[in-house]
Amino acid sequence: MRFGERIVVTGVGIVSPLGVGVRTVWPRLLAGGCGVKRLESLRGQTSEVAAPVPRGSEDGEFDPARCRLMAPGDAQTIAPFAQFALAAAAEALDSARWAPATDAERERTGVAIGSGIGSLADIVDASDTMRERGPRRVSAYFVPRMLVNMAAGHVSIRAGLRGPLSCPATACATGASAVSDAALLLMSGAADVMLAGGAEACIEPLAIAGFGKLRAVSTAYNASPERASRPFDAGRDGFVMGEGAAVLVLETEGHARRRGATVLAELCGFGLSADAHHITAPPDNGAGALRTMRTALRMAEACGHPFVDYVNAHATSTPQGDAAELRAISALAADRPAGSLPLLVSATKGATGHLLGGAGALEAAFTVLALHHQVLPPTINLEKPEPADLPGIAHVTVGGAPADGRPLRAALSNSFGFGGVNVSLCFARWAPAGAPVTQDE
Template sequence: MLVGMPSAPVSRMGWRQKVVRALEERVSRAPRRVAITGVGLVTPLGVGAAESWDALTQGRSGIRRLTEEDLKEAPEKFARLPVKIAGCVDNASIEGLYPGSLPRNLQFAQIAAKEALSQARWQPLTDSERTRTGVSIGAGMGYPSTFYTVSNLVGQGRERRVSPYFIPHVLSNMASGLVSIEHGLWGPNHSVATACASGAHCIGDAFRMIGHGEADVMVAGGAEACIDVLSITGFSRMKALASGHNDSPSLASRPFDKDRSGFVLGEGAGVLVLEELRHAESRGATVLAEVVGYGRSGDAHHMTQPSKDGKGAVRCMAAALSDGGLGAEDVGYVNAHATSTPLGDRIEQEAISSLFGAGPHVSSTKGAVGHLLGAAGAVEAVFTVLSLRSKFLPPNVNFGETEEALRGRAKLVGAEGLRADGLEVAMTNSFGFGGTNSSLVFAV
């Protein structure tokens, strides 16, 4: 418009009518079905979904004793650490898979995303395909080791040694950003930082985006690498870690077992390719499973402890069932959040029993890989999909028996796993500090 010319009158009814019409159309559209066409894993059990799953079903543990080299610490500092065990990703197994000097969590994300996209056979080529493909990968803490390194440099007056990539590398959304850049994905670029529920929330949010037509394909999951002096010290001070197994690391993580004493830090990434069902079918993609329900809730109780009545978890699981139009009787397996802490495992076990009765079998895969924090929900989502595909329920590694007061509360899978030939619907739970909860339901 030329300067000085009168502006045209704005028709307020015009824009209001447009907005109302758009909202009515949105409400009238049924949510689209969402398939899973690819999965990728980097875990302490191995790199790749097949390798990790095979080790898990054999009841192997990826938890080992740490070394000074793992933490890049002087002997005297390493000796002072109260906990010297973790679920580490083997350095040799990732060497060369993603060249460069990215922090471990970002490397994990790239490796898992590449595997998932390869299995899905999806690499968008046209502008339309790129615009309709997005990324949703989250983290709880990312890679705290970077903060530790930079803090030491600044404290020593060596500011000029701080990498110019310091800030980008510590942003919790950078995994999503780099996967988007690597594969040329122009769609929604999203990340969630909801502590140990981050990966699950990212998958659920991606499910919503596809269901409501914002994208046709989403690369979704979580990546985390927190095996460092800061994290070990912080969680130890909270008395959250299993501290009595420095000489028996493979026995330390024992979800639901009466002798559990705390969780074990793990690291890695889990990524899924979610895809609108008809889009997947039209290109002949293999559908591994469908995402059929997503629930969220808040405990509103405590910074780190779940609500003692378990109602936050119950509300979350019930919301996921309602979202999928399912009843408790439809679920055959629950992959529990259970981290191996005395309080958390008990509350979740009671919550599952409260909602499902003695219905589904329950196990936690953290006995094998430890607690991957922001990546836990994504890794466990992949394990749950693989359970549905293989009709096998992964074991509660190190589980012997639950405490007497909880016997009969939920059907806990033993340390050998369990065949489940009729399995069609499964749920996975993820709960985080701050009282944030997420449940996902998958079906085949």
């Protein structure tokens, strides 16, 4: 066991409603871009808006033929959520400059990529086929396409990674759970490098109908879709479903140092808890979220990171969930010494919608990029904060460096899910104890 080992992030890959690839997505996010659209496929539903991944052959669009981990014909045999994971994993590996070449390296590199739902469209299609044409006409690819662990499985197979293979499924906290699971595997000595993330592709009429019955999705902005996802705003009325994937390359500091890797940030803490309250709603005071953030910060403090400057909030744009989380963040701010600057808070689901099982990974990636580049992504559509006037919080509504000029030392990324699951990841700006691990500016 080696639980004193530091864990660093050396690569990031993104497939999102804002585009494909960090070089496309990050500037659009900082500029206040939005990937939410009104979709013809959802006409007649109470909610007709969603945030799809842009598909096509142009730069920044998703094209399976441009993913080096995919082969011709894969688009027919691999479900979209797993395709997104393959593209994000390929970019993450390239960005980390990690291409295990020996059996030993491949056996020490693992994958933890989860999904909240998997391929619901394949379940719907197979059910229709069986009812209309009989069981003999169900595709042989049905089961391999719809299973939630197939994103992780395909990445492992195509990249030749033989280390630990894991697929958490913790609803909307899945992507963050994958990161914490990967960190534990690295800390335990089971691997030297882990690809960690989440993927989802569930913009499907049945899914929208199901969440609609829960009154969880936005219905008031069908005519103005870019305004529909509005975290923390008084006019919010539900989340907007998005799709995509994000993958982080995590590795031990020792491994990164030995190969001279460039470090983007350090994963210095994580917290996990259960609300034990309700299957779909948090307690109004956000008690579970607060416990989770405090746990992550205690671990970070033990690693020498006593300060947190920024929270990338889960904030899906639901009335109850956003309010509970904001109360929890305000209570966390009250833990800090008197005279501390306010906690900077933003929620990026206004731009991307809610990626369900991919959300935690995407927002972890955004948090890493914020620390690395020392700039913050904004909360778009935030016109009138609610709850208002909570102490210790400053909303970020314009992307860029902090307005008060502070350095960004450490940040939390929150993810919560149905069933009462809470995960909070704490990342810190990389400050190596010595060379040759490097940090690009």
